[in-house]
Amino acid sequence: MQRMRSRSIYQSPRATNSDRKEGSMTSDVGALLEAVDFAARKHKRQRRKDPEKTPYINHPIGVARILSHEAGISDVAILQAALLHDTVEDTDTQFSEIEDVFGTEVRHMIEEVTDNKSLPKEERKRLQIEHAAHSSYGARLVKLADKLYNLRDLNRCRPEGWTEQRVQEYFIWASKVVNGMRGTNTMLEASLDQLFCERGVEI
Ligand SMILES: Nc1nc2c(ncn2[C@@H]2O[C@H](COP(=O)(O)OP(=O)(O)O)[C@@H](OP(=O)(O)OP(=O)(O)O)[C@H]2O)c(=O)[nH]1
Numbered sequence: 563m564q565r566m567r568s569r570s571i572y573q574s575p576r577a578t579n580s581d582r583k584e585g586s587m588t589s590d591v592g593a594l595l596e597a598v599d600f601a602a603r604k605h606k607r608q609r610r611k612d613p614e615k616t617p618y619i620n621h622p623i624g625v626a627r628i629l630s631h632e633a634g635i636s637d638v639a640i641l642q643a644a645l646l647h648d649t650v651e652d653t654d655t656q657f658s659e660i661e662d663v664f665g666t667e668v669r670h671m672i673e674e675v676t677d678n679k680s681l682p683k684e685e686r687k688r689l690q691i692e693h694a695a696h697s698s699y700g701a702r703l704v705k706l707a708d709k710l711y712n713l714r715d716l717n718r719c720r721p722e723g724w725t726e727q728r729v730q731e732y733f734i735w736a737s738k739v740v741n742g743m744r745g746t747n748t749m750l751e752a753s754l755d756q757l758f759c760e761r762g763v764e765i
Pocket residue numbers: 609610611612621648651677683708712713715716720721732
C-alpha cells in the first residue's frame with residue numbers, strides 16, 4: 563500500500579525540471595487543475611442567482627481568470643485561493659480539508675475571504691468592509707477580483723428577486739470594501755472605479 567504523503571503535492575508547487583520530465587503532478591498546471599477540479603466537485607449542485615441559472619463554478623473560475631489575465635498575477639497559491647474562495651462559505655468544505663490538499667498558505671487566504679454565515683447579514687457585510695482593509699496581499703487580490711466579477715455580473719443581468727435598488731446598494735457597499743484595499747492592484751482598481759463611476763457611486 564502506498565504511504566500517505568506528509569506534505570500535499572498541490573501546495574505552492576516548486577517543480578524541478580526533473581519533476582516535469584517525469585510527468586510529476588508538482589507542476590503549476592497540475593496544481594491549478596487540482597484546484598479547478600476540487601472547486602467543481604464542491605460546487606457541482608450550485609447555480610448562480612441569474613435567470614439562466616448559470617453553474618456556480620463559472621464564478622470562481624472567472625475570478626481566477628481576472629487575476630491572471632487582467633491583474634497580471636501568476637502566483638499559483640493566489641490563483642488556487644481564487645478558484646477555491648467560495649468553497650468553505652458556500653459548501654460543506656472544511657478549512658482543514660483545504661489545508662490537507664493545498665497547504666497552509668492557501669488555507670489562510672481562504673480563511674481571510676470567508677464570511678461567517680452564522681452572523682446576521684448586515685453584520686457580515688459590515689465586517690467585510692472592516693476585514694478587507696487588514697487582509698494579506700493575496701486575500702485582497704482575491705477580494706478585489708471577486709467584487710469585479712460580481713459587479714460585472716450585476717451589469718450583465720439582475721439576480722432573481724433583486725430590485726434595481728438592491729443592485730445599486732450592492733455597488734455602494736462594494737465600493738466601501740474596495741476603498742479599504744486601495745493600492746493593491748492598479749488594473750483591478752481602475753476597472754472597479756470605472757464601474758462605480760458608471761453607476762454614479764462616489765469613491
Ligand atoms: N452578481 C451576482 N452575484 C451572485 C449571483 N449568483 C450568486 N451570487 C453571489 O451572491 C453574493 C452576493 O449576494 P448577497 O445577497 O449580497 O450576499 P449573500 O449571498 O452572501 O447573502 C455574492 O457572493 P460572494 O461571491 O461570496 O461575494 P460577496 O458579495 O459576499 O462579497 C455572489 O457571488 C449572480 O447571478 N449575480
